[in-house]
Amino acid sequence: MSAPILVIAADDDWPTDRVVDELTGRGAEVFRMDTADFPQRLTMAARIDQGHGWAGELATALRSVELSRVGAVYYRAPGAFRLADGMSGPEQRFAAAQARAGLGGVLSALECRWMNHPTAAARAEYKPVQLAAARACGLSIPSTLITNRPDAVRQFAAEMPGPLVSKPVASPVLIEDDQLKTVYTRRLAPADLDDLRGIETTAHLFQAWVDKSHEIRLTVVGKRLFAAAIHAGSDAGHEDWRADYGSLTYTATTVPDDVAAGMLRLMDRLGLRYGAADFVVTPAGEHLFLEVNPCGQWDWIQGATGLPIAEAIADDLEGVTA
Numbered sequence: 001m002s003a004p005i006l007v008i009a010a011d012d013d014w015p016t017d018r019v020v021d022e023l024t025g026r027g028a029e030v031f032r033m034d035t036a037d038f039p040q041r042l043t044m045a046a047r048i049d050q051g052h053g054w055a056g057e058l059a060t061a062l063r064s065v066e067l068s069r070v071g072a073v074y075y076r077a078p079g080a081f082r083l084a085d086g087m088s089g090p091e092q093r094f095a096a097a098q099a100r101a102g103l104g105g106v107l108s109a110l111e112c113r114w115m116n117h118p119t120a121a122a123r124a125e126y127k128p129v130q131l132a133a134a135r136a137c138g139l140s141i142p143s144t145l146i147t148n149r150p151d152a153v154r155q156f157a158a159e160m161p162g163p164l165v166s167k168p169v170a171s172p173v174l175i176e177d178d179q180l181k182t183v184y185t186r187r188l189a190p191a192d193l194d195d196l197r198g199i200e201t202t203a204h205l206f207q208a209w210v211d212k213s214h215e216i217r218l219t220v221v222g223k224r225l226f227a228a229a230i231h232a233g234s235d236a237g238h239e240d241w242r243a244d245y246g247s248l249t250y251t252a253t254t255v256p257d258d259v260a261a262g263m264l265r266l267m268d269r270l271g272l273r274y275g276a277a278d279f280v281v282t283p284a285g286e287h288l289f290l291e292v293n294p295c296g297q298w299d300w301i302q303g304a305t306g307l308p309i310a311e312a313i314a315d316d317l318e319g320v321t322a
Contacts, residue, residue: 003071004029005317006058008107010036010079015299015310019074022314031065033058036079038103046106054109067106072113072317075121077295113273115221115316120271121294127169127205130270130291137265138258139289142280143208150196153206157193163209164188165239172242185240210288215241216279218255219298220267221312222321225260228301229253229281250304255279259287266292273316 005023009016011034023030033042037060046056046067055068081099083092108118116124123129128146135141145156146169157164167185174181187209219226232238233247241248255263259279266289267275276296280288302309315321 002028002318003069003112004031004065006065006070006073006107006110007032007076008035008073008078009076010034013076015297016074016076018299018310019313019317022310023317026314026318028314028318031058031063031070033060034078035099035103036082038081038099040082040084044103044106053111054106056106067110070110070112072115072319073107073110073117074115074313074317075118113317113319115273115313116275116294117271124270124272124275124292124294125170127291130266131289133269134262134266134289134292137269138262139266140286141289142210145206146203147206148200148203150199153196153199153204154193156206157188160208162211164206165209167205167207167240169203169205182242184236184243187239210280211282212238212280213283213285214281216253216255216281216287217301218263218277218279219296219301219307219309220263220272220275220277220292221309222273222316223264224312224316225255225263226301226307226309226312227253227255228305228307250301252305252307255287263289270294274313 005028007016007020007030009032016032020030020032038044041060043059044056046054048054053068055066058065058067081096083095083099087095104118114120131141131144143156143160145152147153147156153164165185165187168183172183174183188206214232215230217228217230219228229251230241231249231251232241232244233249234244237244237247263277267273270292272292272294275292275294276298277292278290280290282288298309301307
């Protein structure tokens with residue numbers, strides 16, 4: 001009997017639905033959970049002794065899985081713990097910390113195939129870590145400055161042959177006035193350098209603007225690479241394709257061998273089995289690495305190009321190599 005696959009994701013994450021459907025359609029045993037279900041709808045009893053590692057059970061009202069049998073974990077942005085009503089603020093914070101250390105600690109200790117292990121994914125989320133690792137792995141990167149000093153921005157701009165872009169260092173998404181807002185990459189005009197008020201309030205990332213033919217979303221699953229060329233049909237989309245999805249067209253493509261090899265080295269260096277990487281392709285054909293998201297979206301790329309990404313994720317979780 002094959003080892004069960006543990007899927008840890010938000011209940012309403014529909015790309016994960018697609019992976020689960022692919023796995024169950026193959027006859028795989030899947031136990032899906034959301035950390036938001038703990039401790040009210042999900043229970044755990046786990047034990048470790050001198051004679052054996054962590055064993056025990058995760059269970060809901062309908063299903064259960066034996067921890068020692070888990071062969072692979074698919075970890076993708078689960079929800080926050082939902083605690084019992086009536087707890088005070090300090091009690092909730094204490095209980096959430098205990099849940100994170102208890103449930104999260106036991107799950108993190110499972111010695112099996114992970115896509116991706118949360119500790120590796122958390123470290124890889126840091127863009128400074130990604131850029132340094134990409135450079136060390138032989139990938140080309142744009143000149144980058146992270147600072148909260150206006151004078152450093154002006155000096156950096158003076159040293160670059162062309163414009164700068166500014167972009168968030170961390171997640172570009174924020175909630176303001178109950179509305180979800182996104183901070184997009186923005187090309188700076190010379191006048192922007194005259195007024196840099198606000199730079200000192202936090203860290204900002206600036207990069208040399210790279211003239212581009214198009215961009216590539218390179219989705220990596222294990223040792224398999226799925227490249228999609230993204231062509232923007234508007235000025236906003238050319239500056240940041242996320243700013244105008246309606247203008248985009250997609251085609252399945254490939255990347256040069258040295259880029260593919262460098263990307264696989266980067267994944268190994270970061271300890272990732274899955275990543276959604278973004279590259280700029282210059283008119284001369286040079287590929288410059290921008291970032292890799294350990295939990296990046298892939299389903300819309302599969303829908304637009306037919307690239308079999310969900311199938312590759314299922315293969316990797318089952319230990320099937322291409």
